[in-house]
Amino acid sequence: ADTIKVGILHSLSGTMAISETSLKDVALMTIEEINAKGGVMGKKLEPVIVDPASNWPLFAEKARQLISQDKVAVVFGCWTSVSRKSVLPVFKELNSLLFYPVQYEGEELEKNVFYTGAAPNQQAIPATEYLMSKEGGGAKRFVLLGTDYVYPRTTNKILRAFLKSKGVADKDIDEVYTPFGHSDYQTIVANIKKFSAGGKTAVISTINGDSNVPFYKELGNAGLKATDVPVVAFSVGEEELRGVDTKPLLGHLAAWNYFQSVKNPANAAFIKQWKAYAAAKKLPNASTVVTNDPMEATYVGIHMWKQAVEKAKSTDTDKVIAAMGGQTVKSPSGFMLTMDPTNHHLHKPVMIGEIKGDGQFNVVWKTKGPLRAQPWSPYIAGNEGKQKM
Amino acid sequence: MKKLLVLIWLLAHSLGAMAAIDAALLAPLAGDDPDARIEAVNRIAALASDDAVKLLHALQNDALYAAPDGKVYIVEDDQAFDPASGQKVAMPDGIDGISVNNRLRGAVEDALSGLKLLSENRTERLAAASELQKSASAAQAPLINKALEKETDPEIKAMLQLVAATANLVSPDAALRLAAVKALATSSNASLKPVLLGMLEKNPDGSYAEPEETVRVEVVRTLSDLNARLARTEFVGNLFYGVSLGSVLLLAALGLAITFGLMGIINMAHGELLMIGAYTTYLCQLVFRNYFPLALDAYLLAALPAAFIVTATVGIVLERTVIRWLYGRPLETLLATWGISLMLMQLVRTIFGAQNVEVANPSWMSGGVTVMGSLVLSYNRIVIIFFALFVVAAVWAILNKTRLGLFVRAVTQNRRMADCVGVSTGRVDMMTFGLGSGIAGLGGVALSQLGNVGPDLGQGYIIDSFMVVVLGGVGQLAGTVIAAFGLGELNKFLEPSVGAVIAKITILVFIIIFIQKRPQGLFALKGRSVE
Amino acid sequence: MSSSLFSRPAWIGIVVCTLLLALLPVLNLAFAPGHSLHVSTYTVALVGKFMCYAMAALALDLVWGYTGILSLGHGLFFALGGYAHGMYLMRAIGRDGVYQSHLPDFMVFLDWKEYPWYWAFTDNFWYCMALVVLVPGVLAFVFGYFAFRSRIKGVYFSIITQAMTFAFMLLFFRNDTGFGGNNGFTDFKRILGFTIPDAATKATLYLVTLLLLLGSLLLCRWIVSSKLGRVLQAVRDSESRLMFIGYNPLWFKLFVWTLSAVLCGIAGALYVPQVGIINPSEMSPANSIEMVIWAAVGGRGSLLGPIIGAFSVNGLKSWFTAAFPDLWLFALGLLFILVTLFMPQGILGLVKKLRKDREAA
Amino acid sequence: MLSVKQLNQYYGAAHTLRGVSLSLEKGQCLALLGRNGVGKTTLLKCLMGVLPVAGGEVYFDDVDITRMKPHERARAGIAYVPQGREIFARLTVEENLRMGMAVKPGRHASAIRQDVFALFPVLKDMLHRRGGDLSGGQQQQLAIARALLADPKLIFFDEPTEGIQPSIIKDIERVIRLLRERGDMAILLCEQYFDFAHALADKFIVLSRGEVVAAGAHAQMAGDDVKRHLAV
Amino acid sequence: MNAAIKGEGVDTTHGAILYLEDITVSFDGFKAINQLNLDISVGELRCIIGPNGAGKTTMMDVITGKTRPVSGTAFFGQTMDLTSMAEYEIAHAGIGRKFQRPTVFEQHTVFENLELAMKMNKRVAPTLFFRVSSEQKGKIEEILKLIRLHGEETRLAGLLSHGQKQWLEIGMLLMQEPQLLLLDEPVAGMSDAETVRTAELLNELRGKHSIVVVEHDMAFVTEIAQGGKVTVLHEGSVLAEGTMQQVQADERVIEVYLGR
Numbered sequence A: 001a002d003t004i005k006v007g008i009l010h011s012l013s014g015t016m017a018i019s020e021t022s023l024k025d026v027a028l029m030t031i032e033e034i035n036a037k038g039g040v041m042g043k044k045l046e047p048v049i050v051d052p053a054s055n056w057p058l059f060a061e062k063a064r065q066l067i068s069q070d071k072v073a074v075v076f077g078c079w080t081s082v083s084r085k086s087v088l089p090v091f092k093e094l095n096s097l098l099f100y101p102v103q104y105e106g107e108e109l110e111k112n113v114f115y116t117g118a119a120p121n122q123q124a125i126p127a128t129e130y131l132m133s134k135e136g137g138g139a140k141r142f143v144l145l146g147t148d149y150v151y152p153r154t155t156n157k158i159l160r161a162f163l164k165s166k167g168v169a170d171k172d173i174d175e176v177y178t179p180f181g182h183s184d185y186q187t188i189v190a191n192i193k194k195f196s197a198g199g200k201t202a203v204i205s206t207i208n209g210d211s212n213v214p215f216y217k218e219l220g221n222a223g224l225k226a227t228d229v230p231v232v233a234f235s236v237g238e239e240e241l242r243g244v245d246t247k248p249l250l251g252h253l254a255a256w257n258y259f260q261s262v263k264n265p266a267n268a269a270f271i272k273q274w275k276a277y278a279a280a281k282k283l284p285n286a287s288t289v290v291t292n293d294p295m296e297a298t299y300v301g302i303h304m305w306k307q308a309v310e311k312a313k314s315t316d317t318d319k320v321i322a323a324m325g326g327q328t329v330k331s332p333s334g335f336m337l338t339m340d341p342t343n344h345h346l347h348k349p350v351m352i353g354e355i356k357g358d359g360q361f362n363v364v365w366k367t368k369g370p371l372r373a374q375p376w377s378p379y380i381a382g383n384e385g386k387q388k389m
Numbered sequence B: 001m002k003k004l005l006v007l008i009w010l011l012a013h014s015l016g017a018m019a020a021i022d023a024a025l026l027a028p029l030a031g032d033d034p035d036a037r038i039e040a041v042n043r044i045a046a047l048a049s050d051d052a053v054k055l056l057h058a059l060q061n062d063a064l065y066a067a068p069d070g071k072v073y074i075v076e077d078d079q080a081f082d083p084a085s086g087q088k089v090a091m092p093d094g095i096d097g098i099s100v101n102n103r104l105r106g107a108v109e110d111a112l113s114g115l116k117l118l119s120e121n122r123t124e125r126l127a128a129a130s131e132l133q134k135s136a137s138a139a140q141a142p143l144i145n146k147a148l149e150k151e152t153d154p155e156i157k158a159m160l161q162l163v164a165a166t167a168n169l170v171s172p173d174a175a176l177r178l179a180a181v182k183a184l185a186t187s188s189n190a191s192l193k194p195v196l197l198g199m200l201e202k203n204p205d206g207s208y209a210e211p212e213e214t215v216r217v218e219v220v221r222t223l224s225d226l227n228a229r230l231a232r233t234e235f236v237g238n239l240f241y242g243v244s245l246g247s248v249l250l251l252a253a254l255g256l257a258i259t260f261g262l263m264g265i266i267n268m269a270h271g272e273l274l275m276i277g278a279y280t281t282y283l284c285q286l287v288f289r290n291y292f293p294l295a296l297d298a299y300l301l302a303a304l305p306a307a308f309i310v311t312a313t314v315g316i317v318l319e320r321t322v323i324r325w326l327y328g329r330p331l332e333t334l335l336a337t338w339g340i341s342l343m344l345m346q347l348v349r350t351i352f353g354a355q356n357v358e359v360a361n362p363s364w365m366s367g368g369v370t371v372m373g374s375l376v377l378s379y380n381r382i383v384i385i386f387f388a389l390f391v392v393a394a395v396w397a398i399l400n401k402t403r404l405g406l407f408v409r410a411v412t413q414n415r416r417m418a419d420c421v422g423v424s425t426g427r428v429d430m431m432t433f434g435l436g437s438g439i440a441g442l443g444g445v446a447l448s449q450l451g452n453v454g455p456d457l458g459q460g461y462i463i464d465s466f467m468v469v470v471l472g473g474v475g476q477l478a479g480t481v482i483a484a485f486g487l488g489e490l491n492k493f494l495e496p497s498v499g500a501v502i503a504k505i506t507i508l509v510f511i512i513i514f515i516q517k518r519p520q521g522l523f524a525l526k527g528r529s530v531e
Numbered sequence C: 001m002s003s004s005l006f007s008r009p010a011w012i013g014i015v016v017c018t019l020l021l022a023l024l025p026v027l028n029l030a031f032a033p034g035h036s037l038h039v040s041t042y043t044v045a046l047v048g049k050f051m052c053y054a055m056a057a058l059a060l061d062l063v064w065g066y067t068g069i070l071s072l073g074h075g076l077f078f079a080l081g082g083y084a085h086g087m088y089l090m091r092a093i094g095r096d097g098v099y100q101s102h103l104p105d106f107m108v109f110l111d112w113k114e115y116p117w118y119w120a121f122t123d124n125f126w127y128c129m130a131l132v133v134l135v136p137g138v139l140a141f142v143f144g145y146f147a148f149r150s151r152i153k154g155v156y157f158s159i160i161t162q163a164m165t166f167a168f169m170l171l172f173f174r175n176d177t178g179f180g181g182n183n184g185f186t187d188f189k190r191i192l193g194f195t196i197p198d199a200a201t202k203a204t205l206y207l208v209t210l211l212l213l214l215g216s217l218l219l220c221r222w223i224v225s226s227k228l229g230r231v232l233q234a235v236r237d238s239e240s241r242l243m244f245i246g247y248n249p250l251w252f253k254l255f256v257w258t259l260s261a262v263l264c265g266i267a268g269a270l271y272v273p274q275v276g277i278i279n280p281s282e283m284s285p286a287n288s289i290e291m292v293i294w295a296a297v298g299g300r301g302s303l304l305g306p307i308i309g310a311f312s313v314n315g316l317k318s319w320f321t322a323a324f325p326d327l328w329l330f331a332l333g334l335l336f337i338l339v340t341l342f343m344p345q346g347i348l349g350l351v352k353k354l355r356k357d358r359e360a361a
Numbered sequence D: 001m002l003s004v005k006q007l008n009q010y011y012g013a014a015h016t017l018r019g020v021s022l023s024l025e026k027g028q029c030l031a032l033l034g035r036n037g038v039g040k041t042t043l044l045k046c047l048m049g050v051l052p053v054a055g056g057e058v059y060f061d062d063v064d065i066t067r068m069k070p071h072e073r074a075r076a077g078i079a080y081v082p083q084g085r086e087i088f089a090r091l092t093v094e095e096n097l098r099m100g101m102a103v104k105p106g107r108h109a110s111a112i113r114q115d116v117f118a119l120f121p122v123l124k125d126m127l128h129r130r131g132g133d134l135s136g137g138q139q140q141q142l143a144i145a146r147a148l149l150a151d152p153k154l155i156f157f158d159e160p161t162e163g164i165q166p167s168i169i170k171d172i173e174r175v176i177r178l179l180r181e182r183g184d185m186a187i188l189l190c191e192q193y194f195d196f197a198h199a200l201a202d203k204f205i206v207l208s209r210g211e212v213v214a215a216g217a218h219a220q221m222a223g224d225d226v227k228r229h230l231a232v
Numbered sequence E: 001m002n003a004a005i006k007g008e009g010v011d012t013t014h015g016a017i018l019y020l021e022d023i024t025v026s027f028d029g030f031k032a033i034n035q036l037n038l039d040i041s042v043g044e045l046r047c048i049i050g051p052n053g054a055g056k057t058t059m060m061d062v063i064t065g066k067t068r069p070v071s072g073t074a075f076f077g078q079t080m081d082l083t084s085m086a087e088y089e090i091a092h093a094g095i096g097r098k099f100q101r102p103t104v105f106e107q108h109t110v111f112e113n114l115e116l117a118m119k120m121n122k123r124v125a126p127t128l129f130f131r132v133s134s135e136q137k138g139k140i141e142e143i144l145k146l147i148r149l150h151g152e153e154t155r156l157a158g159l160l161s162h163g164q165k166q167w168l169e170i171g172m173l174l175m176q177e178p179q180l181l182l183l184d185e186p187v188a189g190m191s192d193a194e195t196v197r198t199a200e201l202l203n204e205l206r207g208k209h210s211i212v213v214v215e216h217d218m219a220f221v222t223e224i225a226q227g228g229k230v231t232v233l234h235e236g237s238v239l240a241e242g243t244m245q246q247v248q249a250d251e252r253v254i255e256v257y258l259g260r
């Protein structure tokens, strides 16, 4: 064939469409960029888009369709951990490639997957350390608030172990879970308030998806300010904040590996490219589009795959996997990111930002350089020595 | 700690003395040594001058900028001012906002509230005093005493006395401690609890943290008062949360109570009508933002009629094109309206994008009123409760006090006969469905003030809405109201002890069991007429 | 209702379709990819999945089409059957999971050390097969007994079935419940010692599904064309009249309701190894509503209709989601509306009508 | 006032009305007779517009109403007392009566005329009971009262005596006679109870298998020809 | 299960098949039946008349278990307490009822309606394995002729006219072979000739079953009551009881019911 097909597997309808639609668009933009520069090995990339509709079994079916019916060379896709778990067997069985662009809970290493989002040590742990620092407010008590599924559960398990190692007692940790789509946070916010009467408290939020807006609205109206009880979130980025009036949220935090507000030429170009793309394609709300971490991770992932294919001179899965190790990309985060050959995760910088009135983040802390991922958290017993494929 | 510094500075300098802000004082603000910045804030606060207040406000509101040379400017409406002189100056090149993090912002807030305690303005003093109530320490005693001396307002005075007492809890003088504990018997400040509990704890050597027996006795008494008061607050809080949740359920369900309850249409697109109401609110906000920015807070008032009209129109179009062919085949309506629901969601996704859109509370609905010491009742929820009651009253009046209401009920019970006695059933159907849809639109306006506005908004409410209508008894408005508030309260009293998920499951199980007892819902119709 | 339920052409259709369906995996195995007669593994897997859906739709038709009991909770029985089988499949993974523990991965990251009591014996295939039948069956029986005894009818019944599946969904979403939370069960390796990704295993699962679907169809046909079938339809049309001529509707309803739940559970059990994942979203109210839609689109109260509906709706959905990822909801939504408006008796009803018209002409 | 020409109607393939013609003047009462299942109810439904007709014409006050909707006919002045009562089961008796006044503009429909209570006193006691809870006979009375409240120019009665106690049948007979004698109304009375019809009718038609097989004036009504068509 | 459900052996040793004693039924305070007493003997054909709203239908509701009285007892034979039995148990015990408004299974054919009503074990398993025997078929044919729906057996019952439905319902009642038949206004909506036919039919059934008939058609009642007892209900209680002549002459009956 004179084109190389690549699959895009993001929900365009259903509950996850909120987050995943823009990843599809970024992927298309990146593919267009690559094609404009001559494609890969002289062949144009041809995107094949499917809609798994936020339905996990449908993810598996669509993955199979992309790989065996459409014969794509690689798939960029998934957001939630459960969707990733549901497609994994398909990628293993058919020995194909998945690029997964979202921060996740770790505890996984698959030969057929490249993880371009953060592992817990590249997001959750540094954020918690920051909250405990003097600059971060010196929190002594923690509310671990999350949506009840594997990513928050596992992350909180790791954080609990981490806090314990820092001498935080169990009574100073409160772990609360709400279901997907939970929308009434009155009781929970009241409880946070009550809990915070016992000493400097911070909330670590792994709330995902739709629940964030009602949570923050309740928080703002109940008068809990970031200077009293800061909330650090791992799944709230620029895209999510588009749907929120951020004035009451001033100073609440998020930890990521990239923020739109990061200033460097690569990012300026990335933002400009995205805005131009949105305007050209007449995306809804094109005038207010923003970039965020998973979008950046998608962008980086596609470029890295391109480099690996060119190095391997083939789209063959095994050859590409072999060539991926050690690939580097100058990313919009301002750092040179490297794909770790042993664990298929990116080395990533960590940044902590405070929410500003305009829905952007003010970076208040960041690592000096990229950190190697530890998908198997060392704070969990039995994980020693599992850091390699 | 930071508070202590502020207050010491405040005391050390003669209050009220006017002094220009020294440029040297400003320089650290532009630097990146966090401790130095905080110290600078405190020193500036100690000037206690209008300029200082202005500068601190600027810092708080991201209006303080630094030029590359380290000079600091206040920027307002694209105009730069020199904080040292207060003079307008030309905008320097390469000027950039001074970034403020939580720690610095906290320091600024504390400094401002310390300054405000001595302000001329009563409201400012009151706010400052209640701010201090949240966290007071021994080091604040001198300032508080000083403020107390000057204070004439009884409310603020009582507050400050509590604050002073809190500070005195750690006084070395047992008599002061005793007096403080006694004075605190009327406090409802939850953060006192750990302090008081700490006084009752034993040191490693077996002695009590609080050496005096008499004080400890008093502590126990105060603690039990405090606990009782907190329990009461919590109860009232739950009650309020329940009413609030109930009003949300009610607003979500009311339109359905008409389209499903009265007309018998299993309207799966009801949620999408809520969503359209919410998006209309968003559009109203956009219009106001762009064309009437000064009246932005009024956008919500404009959104009510707009949402009603838009959703009623959508409803009428749906009724005329699809639903009207399906009367008497209720299950078919489920199928068709499910299709409509999918299409409406996708339509909104295509127009507005899959992401949520931002709908902000107008300022009069932001924040809340504090009652019973610590319970914050947020304005948006209070407004929505009253709004829900208003809508119910309106619907009730339309259905029971107008001929339209009578016709609606007649048409749904016996369409053919209603036609034969001269009712234009098509028109009645259209108007009724329009009304139900319009009411759903109003519900959407209310929901936009609490949660997400996105294409999936409706999906989150559809099941609850059906539960409420069915639990209340299909076609029974009073039942719908009671069911909504009942479920709201049940949920909110269960949630603190079992968590949100189990509370929800319990409620669903409750509904299932309740229907066993009353197979026609809360307000069941009895007798022959039902068959 | 006419006593001969399926007409001659219908019987011919059933036989032809069965043979064609049976041929698919054979073509998949016999011809290499690229051969013009080759049928892709993807297609076979897809059709296998559709057959499970068809069985669920058929089960739903028994209670809805014939007895007039609209269940908005059949997805629950489907999922419970799936979970029951899934428990065995999880146990069969052995130590080949991510954590190489004897426990499933999700129990490991929840810090559990042992299987909870309700996982006892689930390493036994036949025990799990018994669960596939018993769990949905017993739940349906108990739920139905109380609901029918209380004479809960119409939308009230529909809504409490919806409440039931919703409650179970929330329960299963909780990780603490012990069924893998949101992730559910996935990454199965083998069944009865056969490797699941193997083509032969897949073909076998497919053929078993086909046989059971056919068996269910014949069973349902036998039931609805017996006098019991006429009693069921009488329950649908006038339950109280039926009581006054001496039938107790409770047991009749309970019989079909439970049978339907069991069939649905079996369908779910067949679905899991073929699709490779079972999670609580199968219990979401929307899934149950979709089942109703399959039955309605095909034509309810006709047994064959729901099967046709399940195939056509899901087939279109599969095609649309890939062909028009941005617009497919418009197409599907429009389809539902048009079917309701112009084919009140579903596809089958339309076919019958066309045939009648042709005969008349 | 009412003139029907060559009305045809089908239920699917079944030809239920075959070229039915009739005419009725103001102040007249026409009895419609026939055995069970001959199409009497069907004819009334067609005249009321509840069922579509396949062919033929219906004129009311010289206006072609063949294609009018039922509520348009009701507004034109036609009222209908259907077989099986068709009470609004979950509306109260009072509301049912109000529905009778649905043809009138809102301001004329405020109070229920007291004369219906004089006719059917039982309704007054039951004003706040639900229509569906009433006994069969009470419902029948309610249905008649409802029709009268519309002040119609033409009224269709479909077996109004069905299930009514003898004394009230006499009352109804008096009412219909009164209406007829008042002379401002035309009455189409479909009735199985021959004596009742005979006592009231000015003329009659007999249907059999959807066809008019006999028609005539009051005088011919008791003749053998009619009896033959009514016998089983 | 008790004996009732098997439908055998109603104990009628004292000669009565139905006893109602002090039955009171109240709807939100309104007494539809007030301290009603009534006995029906085995084989008797009893006519019950009374004003609209007297409580006749409600009385049948009580007997068939549709409505529960607030007080009083209702016995079928000596042993079966009807107030504690479910509707289907009562039906199975041998009480059949025709409703005031014809109620048939509209989506079933005439034949199927009769087949469903036919006396047999009506539990799940026997129903599932049931096959019509030729004898049963004959019985259905016979009834079809009786109710003059012969030739209409494959039509859907819902398509019948009002009067035809009345007949069908009577046919279903006969298929049940009940000991006690309750007929609520069986000739409403029938023509005079048909009424005569129905009267003949009832006269034929006389003695084979115990029958209670509620009617407003005095000619019909006179025809079937013959010399037997007629009961007049008024405001929920018995106003008068006696032969048709006695009752028709009763001033109170004329006042509240027959009219002058």
Ligand SMILES: Nc1ncnc2c1ncn2[C@@H]1O[C@H](COP(=O)(O)OP(=O)(O)OP(=O)(O)O)[C@@H](O)[C@H]1O
Pocket: D011, D012, D014, D016, D034, D035, D036, D037, D038, D039, D040, D041, D042, D043, D083, E158, E159, E160, E161, E162, E163, E164, E189
């Ligand atoms: N909806 C229908 N579909 C098909 N046939 C019908 C329908 N309604 C009535 N019929 C048939 O049409 C014929 C006429 O019915 P109609 O109800 O008009 O009779 P009728 O003269 O009013 O009888 P009755 O005296 O019993 O009320 C009957 O044979 C009946 O079976």
Ligand SMILES: Nc1ncnc2c1ncn2[C@@H]1O[C@H](COP(=O)(O)OP(=O)(O)OP(=O)(O)O)[C@@H](O)[C@H]1O
Pocket: B526, B527, B528, B529, D129, D133, D134, D135, D136, D137, D138, D163, E027, E030, E031, E032, E050, E051, E052, E053, E054, E055, E056, E057, E058, E059, E100
């Ligand atoms: N469920 C109910 N709720 C309220 N009132 C009722 C109910 N059922 C019956 N009634 C009333 O009880 C009285 C007796 O009704 P019933 O139907 O038994 O009368 P009936 O003697 O059969 O009259 P008819 O000869 O008109 O059929 C009537 O006044 C009726 O309105």
Ligand SMILES: NC(N)=O
Pocket: A079, A080, A081, A082, A102, A103, A104, A105, A151, A208, A235
């Ligand atoms: N991996 C996540 N965010 O589910």
Ligand SMILES: [Mg+2]
Pocket: D040, D041, D042, D083, E161, E162
């Ligand atoms: Mg008729």
Ligand SMILES: [Mg+2]
Pocket: D135, D136, D137, E056, E057, E058, E100, E184
């Ligand atoms: Mg009666």
